[in-house]
């Protein structure tokens with residue numbers, strides 16, 4: 001491979017055009033840097049995993065007082081119809097730490113928590129518009145929408161709206177974007193400082209010179225070989241929820257120059273995903289292959305046996321680890337079963353055309369239609385119904401209406417399945433993103449194996465390790481990408497303005 005003769009010069013090169021990369025590019029531009037963003041996908045497939053999201057961001061707030069400032073056009077009527085408890089910084093911190101079994105890097109989590117709301121406001125000031133997540137994160141109780149899981153806002157237009165807006169803003173700000181251009185290798189000088197990178201464009205390899213590079217190219221969720229190697233046997237068979245382009249390239253490039261691997265390399269975010277979904281994300285359907293109303297019913301495998309606590313906590317705190325449980329089941333298959341008491345409460349994603357669904361007047365017929373063992377399912381439902389305890393069902397709170405005497409228990413929202421027709425949905429494991437990655441400091445500088453910054457190298461987004469272990473609170477991925485993207489862009493611009501000044 002012989003790079004082209006004349007190399008181009010930028011202050012900052014950002015690798016990856018998802019939420020994290022675009023925030024980094026915008027932040028670097030704000031500081032006056034000449035910024036190039038290289039994106040492996042063509043323009044028609046741009047936006048990475050961020051495109052596939054609901055655009056939901058988790059950040060601490062004081063309730064509607066803060067929300068009113070972030071969405072100034074909310075009417076008095078809309079505000080009156082909403083009940084939103086404050087979500088304090090300590091709660092956000094505790095949510096991440098508790099779900100990670102207290103393994104998350106406290107410095108990174110603290111920074112995420114502290115900078116989350118200022119970053120949302122920064123995005124608002126740039127021109128990103130927000131709305132309340134009434135459909136997915138609130139239940140209607142009487143005339144009021146009551147939010148239940150620490151997650152209140154999404155970007156107007158969801159993931160697609162977010163990505164389109166950020167690209168538009170980047171274009172206006174003067175960020176140069178090159179599509180179908182894949183970062184291949186980092187270039188370091190003899191003192192170990194970044195001096196650019198090699199990319200493979202549509203026609204040729206090319207060397208690009210820049211004193212600062214921000215890596216924001218996602219995790220390795222779309223790389224079957226790396227999934228099997230790091231997540232373990234069977235993971236090569238999981239479906240990928242989002243982009244096919246997040247194949248761990250930037251993690252590999254950084255490790256090649258001595259970056260430190262960090263975080264939960266055998267861990268990932270994976271959910272219940274429609275059995276009928278394609279091997280990687282479908283941009284038309286987006287995240288609607290997910291099936292997240294399982295707290296309202298029961299979940300069984302092909303033998304008709306339950307294998308997880310559907311009501312252990314609100315969906316936001318269990319969904320990211322239940323994909324792994326499904327992958328462990330025979331044929332990587334599971335079925336969510338509901339009756340008519342809860343069907344009307346199912347989220348919008350249960351009403352797509354591509355769904356794997358069956359309906360029947362008896363449990364045995366439903367089982368046959370879904371290829372579940374009929375006797376096994378009938379036995380499970382009998383035992384489950386007998387174990388349901390009395391109490392008032394309320395999906396907007398942890399209602400404590402659980403089961404007694406069965407394993408696993410259902411800890412909240414347990415209701416007898418006794419109102420036909422019964423409805424069942426077939427799901428498998430869909431991987432969202434991987435948790436392991438690079439170690440960064442609070443300036444988003446990539447650290448080497450001796451914990452020293454690699455001068456000129458920054459990282460943000462999915463490929464940052466140490467933030468999430470085992471589990472994850474919904475809406476934290478985009479928020480972390482934006483917070484660390486903004487910080488990375490800021491510091492990379494300074495390094496770019498005074499080459500090699502920041503070490």
Ligand SMILES: Cc1cc2nc3c(=O)[nH]c(=O)nc-3n(C[C@H](O)[C@H](O)[C@H](O)COP(=O)(O)OP(=O)(O)OC[C@H]3O[C@@H](n4cnc5c(N)ncnc54)[C@H](O)[C@@H]3O)c2cc1C
Nearest residue numbers: 016018020040048049050053183242245461462475477478
């Ligand atoms: C279906 C789905 C729904 C989700 N919903 C939410 C949600 O509502 N809220 C939330 O917080 N999180 C959500 N997530 C998680 C969220 O998508 C990620 O946490 C976040 O988008 C990651 O942003 P990123 O910029 O790091 O990566 P991406 O947005 O994936 O961007 C990485 C980019 O890098 C590019 N790239 C890869 N390799 C190279 C290379 N060698 N050279 C150049 N470019 C390269 C890719 O093509 C891609 O465009 C969801 C994820 C999925 C898949």
